[in-house]
Amino acid sequence: METIEAFWLLIKYIVLGLLQGFTEPIPISSSGHLVIVRELFNVSIDGLSFEIMVNFGSLLAVLIIYRHDIYRLVENGIRYITTRAEDSKSDFQFILFLVIATIPTGIIGLLFEDYIESQLSGVAVVGFTLLITGAALWIIRNLRGRKNDGGITIKDAIIVGFAQSVALVPGISRSGATIVAAMLVGMKTETALRFSFLLYIPVSLGISVLSAGDLISGDSNLSVVAIPAILAFAASIVATYYSLRWFMNIMARGNLKYFAYYCFAVGLLVILFL
Secondary structure, rough: OOOHHHHHHHHHHHHHHHHHHHHOOOOOOHHHHHHHHHHHHOOOOOOOHHHHHHHHHHHHHHHHHHHHHHHHHHHHHHHHHOOOOOOHEEEEEHHHEEEEEEHHHHHHHHHHHHHHHHHHHHHHHHHHHHHHHHHHHOOOOOOOOOOOOHHHHHHHHHHHHHHHHOOOOOOOHHHHHHHHHHHHEEEEEEHHHHHHHHHHHHHHHHHHHHHHHHHHHHHOHHHHHHHHHHHHHHHHHHHHHHHHHHHHHHHHOOOOOHHHHHHHHHHHHHHOOO
C-alpha cells in the first residue's frame, strides 16, 4: 500500500510540475489551471516544496533562454555606470525600467496576498478571469508597436508593472497581462516579449528567496517528498523551456488569437460546469 501511495505521489508531482511549467510562459494562467485541475481531479499538493521547486525550475528555464540578453544588459549596465558610455545607456535604462516595473507587484503582493488567496482563488473566479485574459489577448491580437528597447519610458514600465500585479489573481495570466500592457503602450512584439520575461526574473527570484527559509519549516514530511519535488523541479524546467520557445515562435507569427479562443472556451466551461 505504501508503495502505491509513493508511486501516486511521484506521478502527481511530475504531472503538476509539467502542467505548471508548460502553462507558466504562455498566456493562459498557470495558477488558474492548477485551480481547475485541483477542482476537477481533487489533486493538490500541500506544503511549500512543490510551489518553490516548480517556480525556481521555470525561473532557470527563462534564465537559460534569455542568457545572452541578461549578459548584455549586465555588462552594458555596469559599463554605463562606470564610464557613462552613450552606447550602453539604453541597456542601463532597460534595467532601470525592469526594476521600476517590479515595484508595483511587490507592494500589491505584500498588501493583498492574503485577501487574494482567501477570496479570489476559487474556481468560479478563475472562470471569469480567464474570460478577461482572453478578451485582453483578443484586443491586442493585431497590434504591431514601434517601440524597441530604447523607446521604453518610465510610464510604460509603471503600466506594465501594474498589469503584472493584476496577474496575482488566479486566471489572469502574468505573461498575458504584461505582454498586453506592453503592446498597448506601443512596444514591438519582440520587445514586449523580452520585457515581459525579463520582468519575470526579479519577481520569481524574489518569491524563491523569500520562500526558501520556509521550505524546511513548512514541510514536515520534506524527506518523503524530496525525490518527487526534485522530479517536479526537473519537469518544470523542461516544460517551461520548450513552452517558452514555442510561444516565442507564435508571437513572431502574430497568432495570439488562438490563446484568446482557448481562454474563452475554458473560462466558459469552468463557469458552466464547475
